[in-house]
Amino acid sequence: MLTKDRIAQQLKDFYAGSGNLSPYSIEFSDRTNFWLTTSPTLLIIIPTEAFSPVLLISASIYAGQNEWKEQFTVEDLIRKTVKNNSLLPGVSIKKDPDSTRLILNQPQGGGQMTFHTLFPGMTLAYIHIDAYRWPEADSNLQIRPLLINYCISGRSELLLEDGSYIYLTENDICISRQTAQNEYIFPAGHYEGIKIYFDTEHLSASCPEVLDAFGIDLTRLETDYCRSSETDSPATYLCETDDTSRRILKKMWDAADDPSDFTLKLCTFELLHHLMQQKPHPARLKGFFTETQVAIAKKAREILVSDLRSHYPIRLLAEQFSVSETSLKNYFRGVYGQNISSYLRETRMNAAAKLLADTQYPVAEISVRVGYSNQGKFAAAFREQFHMKPLEYRRQKRLEDL
Numbered sequence: 001m002l003t004k005d006r007i008a009q010q011l012k013d014f015y016a017g018s019g020n021l022s023p024y025s026i027e028f029s030d031r032t033n034f035w036l037t038t039s040p041t042l043l044i045i046i047p048t049e050a051f052s053p054v055l056l057i058s059a060s061i062y063a064g065q066n067e068w069k070e071q072f073t074v075e076d077l078i079r080k081t082v083k084n085n086s087l088l089p090g091v092s093i094k095k096d097p098d099s100t101r102l103i104l105n106q107p108q109g110g111g112q113m114t115f116h117t118l119f120p121g122m123t124l125a126y127i128h129i130d131a132y133r134w135p136e137a138d139s140n141l142q143i144r145p146l147l148i149n150y151c152i153s154g155r156s157e158l159l160l161e162d163g164s165y166i167y168l169t170e171n172d173i174c175i176s177r178q179t180a181q182n183e184y185i186f187p188a189g190h191y192e193g194i195k196i197y198f199d200t201e202h203l204s205a206s207c208p209e210v211l212d213a214f215g216i217d218l219t220r221l222e223t224d225y226c227r228s229s230e231t232d233s234p235a236t237y238l239c240e241t242d243d244t245s246r247r248i249l250k251k252m253w254d255a256a257d258d259p260s261d262f263t264l265k266l267c268t269f270e271l272l273h274h275l276m277q278q279k280p281h282p283a284r285l286k287g288f289f290t291e292t293q294v295a296i297a298k299k300a301r302e303i304l305v306s307d308l309r310s311h312y313p314i315r316l317l318a319e320q321f322s323v324s325e326t327s328l329k330n331y332f333r334g335v336y337g338q339n340i341s342s343y344l345r346e347t348r349m350n351a352a353a354k355l356l357a358d359t360q361y362p363v364a365e366i367s368v369r370v371g372y373s374n375q376g377k378f379a380a381a382f383r384e385q386f387h388m389k390p391l392e393y394r395r396q397k398r399l400e401d402l
Contacts, residue, residue: 089135090106090135091103091135098259098261099116100114101115102115104129106131108131108132108133109131109132109189110130110131111127111130111131111134111191112127112128113126113127113195114126114256116259116264118264118268119206119207119210119265120203120206120207121198121199121200121201121202121203121205122197122198122199122268123196123197124195124196124197124252125194125195125196125197126194126259127191127193127194128192129184129186129190129191129192130189130190131189132185132189133183134183134184134186135182135183136182136183136184144177145177145198146176146177146197146199146200146218146226147174147175147176147177147195147197148173148175148194148196148198148271149168149174150172150173150174150193150194150195150241150249151168151170151171151172151191152170152192152193152194153190153191153192153193154170154188154190154192154193155168155169155186155187155190155191155336155337156168156184156185156186156191156193157184157185157187157294158176158238160288161236163290163291164288164289165288165289165290165291165294165335166236166238166288166289167335167337168238169337171246172238173238173240173241173245173249174236174237174238175221175222175225175236175237176226176235176236176237177226187335187337192253194249194253196268198218200218200219204218210269211269214269214270214272214273215277216269216272216273216276217276218272220276221272221276224276224280225237225275225280235283237280237283238283239280239281239282239283242278242281244278245271245275248267248271249267249271251263252267252268255267289331289334289335293331293334294331294335296321296323296328297331297332297334297335297336298335299321300321300328300331300340301332301335301336301343303317304340304344308347308369308370308371309368309369309370309371310371314329314340346385348370348371348372349370349381349382349385349386351369351370352366352369352378353382353386353393355369355370356390356393357393357397363379363391366378366390367379378390
């Protein structure tokens with residue numbers, strides 16, 4: 001537990017290490033549930049029950065200038081992210097005793113992100129999405145903590161520093177500074193994963209003994225994984241997980257329904273320790289797509305699924321975009337993780353399943369509505385995807401609704 005004297009000393013050390021700041025005196029005053037520490041150059045709010053220097057908002061005036069410099073901890077970023085997102089249409093917030101949930105409920109799909117604060121400066125989020133996109137508030141676009149993303153299933157679009165795109169897929173791990181995006185895109189319409197947010201400076205200050213015990217240096221971790229060897233500029237590291245990382249992350253995922261604070265902390269530090277000890281595996285060098293290539297793939301999908309009765313020739317579609325048929329197929333597979341024929345077959349079967357469950361249309365009519373003139377071929381394709389005949393599927397859904 002930190003005393004006021006120790007907090008004061010830390011603040012003095014902060015000033016001493018900042019050559020552009022004037023070392024003013026530090027004063028304490030008791031304000032209900034907070035210790036409020038003020039000076040002409042710094043405002044810091046500290047919860048009394050913890051006496052932990054959780055920096056909620058700090059404002060620094062450079063000596064001789066009226067210029068403010070704001071700093072936020074990852075907890076503030078999460079709170080700001082949650083608050084801003086909860087103001088968006090179809091997004092709500094629910095606070096539980098040990099977590100905070102953002103819930104998406106829109107006609108196009110739904111999902112939730114559940115945030116657990118593990119340490120000051122470290123927050124873990126479980127992500128379950130059944131939608132193609134998750135809107136992001138414009139006011140969150142400057143929030144750029146260090147992130148570790150792990151994909152359990154589905155597919156997530158990542159915007160890179162150079163404006164190109166890459167896709168996080170099952171068992172991939174990504175380490176980066178979050179890049180500003182207006183919305184999160186999930187091309188498969190489904191995504192499950194873990195995201196860990198780090199405020200590297202604040203976490204290093206809040207639990208240095210723990211980091212030392214696990215041999216963790218977050219600055220070096222970011223340098224090792226997120227620096228371009230050619231330009232020494234910030235980069236995004238993306239690679240398939242090794243066996244050890246996968247075991248740790250799967251253990252964290254398995255705890256999602258009833259997460260133990262101790263287990264999540266231990267697993268997170270075990271993961272960081274492992275990443276520090278191993279030499280980074282070569283990052284994925286292929287699979288990067290330009291904004292134009294991604295836009296072509298998305299527009300092609302929009303055309304292909306707009307009327308499932310129709311069968312649009314891929315050759316004509318490629319000509320429409322002034323690209324080769326091979327290029328169009330490569331773009332599509334890069335964005336959606338499937339070739340065009342497999343994607344369309346799966347889309348048709350999912351549409352048929354919804355019609356079987358929600359309507360009384362005969363199977364023959366549903367077959368035509370999703371682009372199959374031959375009912376036998378439709379039944380075979382449906383059975384291949386759902387492992388039962390169409391009428392069996394309908395009966396099962398009816399029983400589930402009773």
